[in-house]
Amino acid sequence: MAKDKLKVAFYWAASCGGCEIAVLDINEKILDVIQIADIVFWPVAMDIKYKDVEAMPDKYVDVCFFNGGIRNPEQEHLAKILRQKSKILVAYGACAHLGGVPGLANMANKKEVFEKAYFSTFSTINAEKITPQPSVHVKEGELDIPEFYDSVRTLDQVVDVDYYVPGCPPAVERTLFAVEAIAKGELPPKGSVLAPLKSVCDECPRKKENKKITKIYRTYEKVPEPERCLLEQGIICMGPATRGGCGARCLNADMPCTGCGGPCPNSPEQGAAMISALASILGLEEEKEKYSEEDVEKLMSQIKDPIGTFYMYALAASILRRKVIK
């Protein structure tokens, strides 16, 4: 191991594994990364035990890319260990940054999640009502698995985070930007999201004219015109409330933005920003005399699953963070 090479670690917590693949999406550039970096810890690709990480001296790792939110003590422990062992800790991907899709489980608690996953889905047969237990006694001794928390937390709600790479998974150009900035030592101030300041709309090639809609379509209900803004066609697109840096890749594939880039810097509550934006274009302002409050309710009730739409990735990082369950 050459002494001047960067030591890099990767870890996954509550995530799907897509971010691990996103690292490899940089294709042949991975060879450049290997030129300048040694990977010292990467459970998906290397056989290294937690105790080996725990044995590393503090600040031994130069950069740790941490993906996934925190929803059990194992993940929390590794987050704390890797913080201690790393000079730079990067929250990589929407789950570490904002809680991500697993963060939507904050609309339930442990009991409700287990109820759904182990009893009530159609494909589940579990007559003995078996659920995962933190420890179980078998004849060889005691077996432990991590306990399941009620809430998903973002990485920065558990440990101090230096940088964020947004996206689900991060776009190739975001990963490369981060790698290059680290390699050259040209990093922005601590706490920065390594993405442009502007919204997805700024990168979206579609034509934007007059945003006034009265009917909402879900993606399967309409074939969109190929060149016109999807919001103007009544398809909810999170673009206006979402930070760009992805090249509007979903919009280029005729799909609306779902918000994986997280909030724009000047409007840190992504869901509220979208509620605000969508409510202001939904309805005919010129004819507002004709609208009663009931009409407005009807107009708004077209939006199915508002939390899943406005907070698909950022629920755990939102102001309220989770549903209140009495």
Added chain:
Amino acid sequence: MSGKGEFEPRIIGFLCNWCSYAGADLAGVSRIQYPPNIRIIRVMCSGRIDPAFILEAFKDGADGVLVAGCHLPSDCHYISGNFKALRRITLLKEVLKDFGIEPERLRLEWVSASEGDRFASIVRDMVKQIKRLGPSPLKSKEKNA
């Protein structure tokens, strides 16, 4: 509001500069009695109220939030701010419901500059309603945590 006895709700009021704040002012100078549970924040227009302000108020322990602006359809000083507020608050109530917060805790009312007694009666009514609902569920959660 601490101390023993009856639950005293804490209500945040976002009032628009042109109608509702003036209405509240009129209630004051006319010495109309209403409960002191409301903390008023003046904003330029009800359309200026970001849903995030309301979420933040609930997070910080408000038991209720009152948003008041100029009467529909056309009293708004900025032409359509009140209409924007109506649509935002309607949608936000749906979202609050999903978050487990009773949507009745968020109230949107129209109060003109001449309606001091209307403002007072809205506040009286709202305090009564929030007392019936009890403290914000977000607060009881904090206590348990």
